[in-house]
Amino acid sequence: MTTVYVKLTGLASNWTKPCQHAVNDLNAQFKRNGIKVVLAASGSQGPTITVKTDSSIQGDAVHGRTTAESNDSGKMLRAEVRLPVKVSINTPRGQRDAGPGILEVIAGHEFVHALGHSVHNSQLMAQTMYKEMGDNAAGDTLKAGSVRMPPLTLSPDSISELQSIWN
Numbered sequence: 774m775t776t777v778y779v780k781l782t783g784l785a786s787n788w789t790k791p792c793q794h795a796v797n798d799l800n801a802q803f804k805r806n807g808i809k810v811v812l813a814a815s816g817s818q819g820p821t822i823t824v825k826t827d828s829s830i831q832g833d834a835v836h837g838r839t840t841a842e843s844n845d846s847g848k849m850l851r852a853e854v855r856l857p858v859k860v861s862i863n864t865p866r867g868q869r870d871a872g873p874g875i876l877e878v879i880a881g882h883e884f885v886h887a888l889g890h891s892v893h894n895s896q897l898m899a900q901t902m903y904k905e906m907g908d909n910a911a912g913d914t915l916k917a918g919s920v921r922m923p924p925l926t927l928s929p930d931s932i933s934e935l936q937s938i939w940n
Contacts, residue, residue: 774809775939777849778816779884780823788856791876792824798925799881806932810888810939820849822887824880827855835860835902835915837879839886847938852887856880862904862913872910874923878902879915881925889938896920896928 779796781789796812803810812822830837834857841852856879860871882897893900899917907913914921927935 774811775848776811776813776816776819777888778819778821779812779814780821781814784824785826785858787859787870787873788824788826788876788880791873792880794873794877794923795881795884795925798877798923799884802925802927802932803935806927806936808932808935808939810935812884820851822849822852822854822884824854824856826858828858830855830857832857832859832861835875835879835904837883839883841887841889843889847889849888854880854883854887856883862906864906870910871904872907872913874907874911875904875913875915878922878925885927885931885935888935890931890934892934894928894930896926896931897922898928898931 781792793814796814800812838855842850844850861868862871896917902915902917905914905916920926
């Protein structure tokens, strides 16, 4: 089992809890599906994902940017995940900040890219996701196909790809 450290130091406060939730949700998915990697929000040795916000990423889009360096077998050595400073959602009353669930899905998607999942397929790793407004920010979700997230959901193809890298 490999532990990958997710470094959240200095991350904007609106992203900290959603990133922590993404770590916890992904760890549950990994355990349930026999993927031999664990994300840890503390620690300093071994493979590390450094998470930062990036003002050049538009807040009306649903994405981040990830760069990673891997060894010959595809296991990540280090990665940098860049997230938008702010994500907005349109409501009948105008634009507002998107809720933490949307931020969690964006962070989770980028963390899985950092772990070596390169292609977009479906569910958490879909190319296109749509924001769905909740009754309040806490109820906001992202929809990929027929799947609403959170909770984070990995497709069978994503599970197989991650197993081939980490098992």
